[in-house]
Amino acid sequence: MPVPQPVLNPPFQVVRLNHVVLSVSDLAASRAFWSDTLGLQVTDESESRLYMRAMEERGHHCIVLEKGESPVAKVLGFKVFSEEDLDRAHHFFRANGLPARFVEEPFQGRTLRTVDPLGVPLEFYFSMDKLPSIHQKYALYKGVKPLRIDHFNCFSDNVDASVAFYNAIGFRTTEYTVNEDGSRLWAAWMHRKGGVHDMAFTHGVGPRLHHVAFWVPTPLNIIDLLDLMATTGYVANIERGPGRHGISNAFFLYIRDPDGHRIEIYCSDYQTVDPDHEPIRWDLRDPQRQTLWGAPAPRSWFEEGTLFAETPVRQPSFQASPIIAV
Incomplete structure (x- = not known):
């Protein structure tokens, strides 16, 4: 493994x-x-x-x-x-x-x-x-009602090397995807706080930031955001979803800000705090890996990301073929 x-x-x-x-x-x-x-x-x-x-x-x-x-x-x-x-x-x-x-x-x-x-x-x-608590100041809640930042996902040109390093500083793997012959990591989800991930890595041209994610109360908040974006000039900023991930079991939506930075709106993953939690393995070609309901991600999700300042990117260390929406 x-x-x-x-x-x-x-x-x-x-x-x-x-x-x-x-x-x-x-x-x-x-x-x-x-x-x-x-x-x-x-x-x-x-x-x-x-x-x-x-x-x-x-x-x-x-x-x-x-x-x-x-x-x-x-x-x-x-x-x-x-x-x-x-x-x-x-x-x-x-x-x-x-x-x-x-x-x-x-x-x-x-x-x-x-x-x-x-x-x-x-x-x-x-x-x-530290600032005063506002989690019960319900008059302030608006939009998708974001509760907290949840995770980062980064493109990595060598997911095995990324996982080895973050593992060494205490991040624990919860789920992972292997390439076609099972010899290399294609993606991995790693945590510190007891959810599915604080940091994740996706195979691709890297390093680049794939997305930053926010935890929201319910899937209905995501539906509300979609209605809001669709009627306030942001319909083109909706990239993928809504849906439920196979990996993490979370309900999700991917959107882009005015500069193209990708944001995931996210809820309903599961607890992983036990130190002997066993990671879940996924095959790259499993159609339920990306979305439990089987819908593949668009090409932009695999190819587009935010550059890190003053950081050169490299081509991925091996070739792989995930399922991509046509």
């Missing part, structure tokens, strides 16, 4: 994913989409940056939109268990020949900036400004 055994005592403790910084061309257009339409709450804004959080989150931000010339992903952010874990992480990355330095970031405490071995820009923090 191509999935490594989990590392239950990693060199430092990651709690969960927390935030992503995305470059956008027009902050006003992005605000209209991410806040007014999706329903994220604006926590701070300036001429160059827009900070937002979802309804259950106490930390200052889960999304940072930064005005820029091209739509890129600047960094993926993760929370660690303690300040000491930041020092342990700094030592780990430097010991493995990867750049690591502490930086100053607004609304965050000490922040470690680094990259994974394939080039994905990462940052780790422990403390962030």
